[in-house]
Amino acid sequence: MLLLDLETIPPEARVEAFQHAMNDTSVPNDVVHESPEAGVRARFEAWRVGALDLFDTRSTGFEVRRTDRHVRWHRERPVVSISLQTQGVHRAENGGERYLLGPDDISVFHELAPRRYGWSGEGASRAVTIDTEHLGVPVDTVVRASIRLRASPLHDVVLGHLRALWQDPARLESDPGAAAVGNATTELLRALLTSAAHGEDDKRSRSAMDDSLVPRIAAYVRRHLTDPDLSPDRIAKEHAVSRRYMYAALSSAGISLEQWVIGERLEAACRLLASPRHAGLPVSAVAARCGFASPSHFTRRFRAAYGVTPREWRRHRCQEAAGLGAGVREGAPSSGPAADRRSTPTPSP
Template sequence: MLLLDTADVRPQDRIEVYQATVLGQTGSCAVEHEPGPDGHIAKRLEGWRFGPVAMYFNSGTGMRYWQTSRHLRMDSWNTISVLTQATGHGRFIWNDYRQTITAKDLFVTTKSAGYWERNWSGPGSTIAFMIDAEQIALPDSLIHTAVPRIARSPVTPVLLNHIHALRRDADRLEGDPGAENIGQATLSLVRALIASVATDDRTRRAVGDETLLVRVLAYVRAHLTDPDLTPARVAAVHNISLRSLYRLCDDNGLSLEQWIIRRRLEGARRDLIAPEHAHRTVQAVARSWGFASPTHFARRFRGAFGLTPTEARRQGDDRAAL
């Protein structure tokens, strides 16, 4: 959902309007702006809500955003922020710690951790999750310890894939009946990320066990188009036996193979009816979602949706023509 586009605001009012919008969304903070070539700032801010998680996409001219413990005292709203740079190169600063941020990097911080800052110069954009600290249910000291270690966590690439995938489909997913579950899954991944680099072995194991299914499904979702995605590979990535993986899924009323097939079918259906994929054959779409046999794909597709892939594409074409 669009929260602000400064193109709709008079240039002389943009900084004030942007500041008011950000304060309303993220609480007390400080912001400095780098003007564009025309001497004015240009910003676009979008936001979505998935249960306990707020998600933001911030794009435009360069900027510097920071929070300190003073801002926490001003509004008593302690939040956990999880950010990545969608485009451009940014920087993350936490007290004396410095990190360059690209689309392949992630950082986590909180208002209670002292001074933290993110910035970029020139055109750029960021994706951010914001969660009330009490929802994370981990000690502040554990979160503070994790901040400079996030890059070493095995959960980081899983959460990065989750962030970028959610951003791509945020408008549709926010209105989905499963939006609350998406938020809870995101919350579990953030908890797993923080705990995975904790020095407390007991906490790391406890949170790791608690969030294992969420991490497994997030990994599978990120690799649905890989033709060699198998339960054995999923088990190996998560350092558990194949038997343990099946038991985990059974305990949660889930068949992993059927879950994978269903998500692949849903992805193929989206591509079949999307105008930007109209030039691709049904077989090419099926293959891109891991279905090597056209006959097997057609049978599975009809069983899931009650029509053939060709009929689904035709329905998509009819809707696009209206």
């Protein structure tokens, strides 16, 4: 959903509109623009994925300053924001420390703590906000963690997960699994903050790591989905647990690892088969790209899940896209790969 596009607003009213939008989607702040006389440009978009709010911000240079005075004006249900820097070098001050943020960093701010944040020139960020009550992490823990996130072994796991969230937020927003995605993201972030704030050996960190094991495994699998050598032993080793312990954790969440991996690969294949950009890609290449060991194995799994072969499904989708009104055979997914898939319950990412 588009929240603001300053190109539609007269230049003389843009600073005020920016300030209003920033404070309306967050909390009261002082906003200082880098070069207001040269013109302020900004575009804000938002999506809702389960209990998460996602905000995409693109603008000319500015800095948001939140003081103790602003903190006292916080809303009834304050939030924690977690953002990625997608354009420009970002400056931050939090917990008494100043630092720079680039494309491989995660920035975290608690609404109930003073801070500064912004960038020079053209910049952009993608932020996820979570209700502090839902996150369940104290203010001092969030602030302490925010300046030492890379001390946690979960940093790169969460970074990859956040990037995946932003691949298609509009699709996630309407997906039946949106609530599960939101809950899994919250668990991963809780584990990251606890681990970064207290260290790996602290019992609170160990508990958070245990609680986030299933979401971490799912995130790891999705990042390596196209690797045909992805195996249970490798997944367990990457997460420093035994294969038996991993299977027990997944089973308690109602997940069959092998069936879930196959289901995820089939969905990825459906997206490739339906993509006009990949219309010339042979079915064998689709199978390889999605991690299937052989085209025959891929075809057998596809038919078992959807009732048609990959070629038949691609042909039906092409006909639908061309407006020919050709229906699909009973059992084939007509509105998307997840529509009629017969598989085990899908885990959180």
